[in-house]
Amino acid sequence: MMIEVQNLYKKFSSSRVLNDLSLNISKGQTCVIIGRSGCGKSVLLKHIIGLLKPDQGKVLVNHKEVGVLNELELSVLRSKISMVFQGGALFDSMNVAENVGFSLIEHTHISQKKILERVEESLVLVGLGGTGNLMPSELSGGMKKRVALARAICIRPEIILYDEPTTGIDPIAADSINELIRSLHDKLKVTSIVVTHDMKSAYHIADKIAMMYKGQIILEGTPKEIRESKNPVVHQFINGLAKGPITEAVDTFK
Amino acid sequence: MFILFLIDLGRKVISFMYFLGGLTRLAVQTVFLTFKPPYKYGRIIEQAKKAGYDSFPIVSVVALFIGFIFALQTAYFMQRIGSEMYIASLVALSIVRELGPVITALVVAGRVGASNTAELGSMQVTEQIDALETLATNPVKYLVVPRFVALGVMLPILTLYANIIGILGSYFICVIKLGITSSMYMHVTFSSLLYKDLFTGLFKSLIFGMLIALISCYEGFNVEGGAAGVGKATTRSVVLTFIMIIAADCFFTALFYFIFP
C-alpha cells in the first residue's frame, strides 16, 4: 500500500471540510477523485503532501505517518512526491527552465548541463520543448499548468498529486496531458492521485475513481462501476445534472 | 459608544500580542536558519542590491535635506544666544546618534519593507510558498534569511552614509550662509563625536534592519484573501514597522543612556 488516508478530519474556522475521510491507494495505481468545487479535494491533497496537518486521523505514505515527520524526513518524502497545483504556482521571478529545474538546482550537485538536459526532456514531455527562456508571465494559463507538470515530473517522483491538471486547458492539450499521466503510470509505475471534474479524462486515466461528498469518500470503484452506479449523488455528478440530491442537500450541511 | 470603543481597542491589543508572538517565532527560526548550512550567497547579494544599493539615491536626498533643515533650525536658536560655534556639534551628535539611524530605517521600511510584503504576499496567495515547501525547500530559509541578512548588513552601511551626507548638508549651510570657517566646522564636529555615539547609532540600525526584514516577511506570509489581502498586508506591514522602529529606538536609546552614561 502506498497511500493510506485514515479517518481524516479537518475544520477551518467556520466550516468542516474533511469529515472522517478514508481512502487507500496502492502502489502504481492511478486514483481519480471527483467532487464539486469547494468540497475539499485540494485540502485532501495538501494533507497527503504534508502542507496541512489533520485535526484528527492520519495519512500514511509508504507506512510513514506524514503529519508527524520532522523537517528532514519530510524533505526525504518530498523528494519522492510531487504536486501539481491548481493554479500552477510557478515562481514568477524565475524563467520556465529555472522553475522546472528548481529541485535539481537547489538540492543536488548535478552539473548545469545535465540539469538543462533534464529540464528540456521534461518540457518536451508536456509538449513545451524550447520554452525554457520564457517567463511565467509570458505564458497562457494552460501553458503554465503544463510547466507546473514538467516541474513535477522533473525530479522523477514515485507519487504525483495532480490538482485539476486539465481544467482551463484546450481539449487537445488536455488529451495530451491525459496521455502523459497514462504513460507515467504504464511505463514508470508512478502512483497518482488526480483531482478532476472532467469525467471523460477520469474514465480514460483512472484505475479507480473515488467520489468525495460532504467531507467523505462516498463511493469508490473502477470507472465501469462508477458509470453504472445507482447511487443518486454519483449519478447526478457524473451526468452533470442540475437537479438531484447534491443541489437539494447543500443547505442542510454544515 | 464608549463600550464599543473599548471592545475595539481590546481586539486591537490582542491582535498586536498575536503579531508579537508570531514575529518572535519567525525571528527565532530565521536566526537559527541563518547559521544552518548550506549558505546561499547569491540570494543574499541579490537582496543586498535591491534593499541596500538601490536605496542610496533616496537616502542621499533625504539625508541632505535633513542636514539643511537641522542646521537652519539649530542656527535660529544658537544665533540668539551667540553660540554658532556649537551648531556643528549639536548637529553631528543628533544625526549620528538619532536622526541618521531612524530616518534611514523609516525610508528603507517604506521602500523595501513594503516591496517585501507585496512580493511574499502575492507568492502566498498564488500558492508559490506552498510549492516551495513541496519542492523540499524551507520558505523561511529561502525567502526570509537572505532578506534578513541583507538588511542587517546594508542598513548600518546606509546609515553611516546618511550620517556623512547629513553632516555635509549642515556643513554647507554653516560654511556658506553663516560664515563659520570650514576647518573650524570640521574640528568641532570631530571633537564632539565619540566612538560610542557612532557605535550606538549603528547598533540601533542593525536592529532596525532586522525588524524591517522580519515584519515585512511575516506580514507577507500571513496574507489572506487574494489581491486585496496583499494590499492590506502591505499597509499593515509599513505601519507596524514604523511603530516597532520607534519603540525599539526609544528602548535602546534609554538603555544606552543608562549603561554608557
Ligand SMILES: Nc1ncnc2c1ncn2[C@@H]1O[C@H](COP(=O)(O)OP(=O)(O)O)[C@@H](O)[C@H]1O
Ligand atoms: N487555508 C485555508 N484556510 C481556510 N479555509 C480553507 C483553506 N483552504 C481551503 N479552505 C476551505 O476549504 C474548502 C475546500 O477547499 P478546496 O479543497 O480548495 O476545494 P476544492 O474541492 O474545490 O479543491 C473551501 O470552502 C475553502 O474555503
Ligand SMILES: [Mg+2]
Ligand atoms: Mg481545488
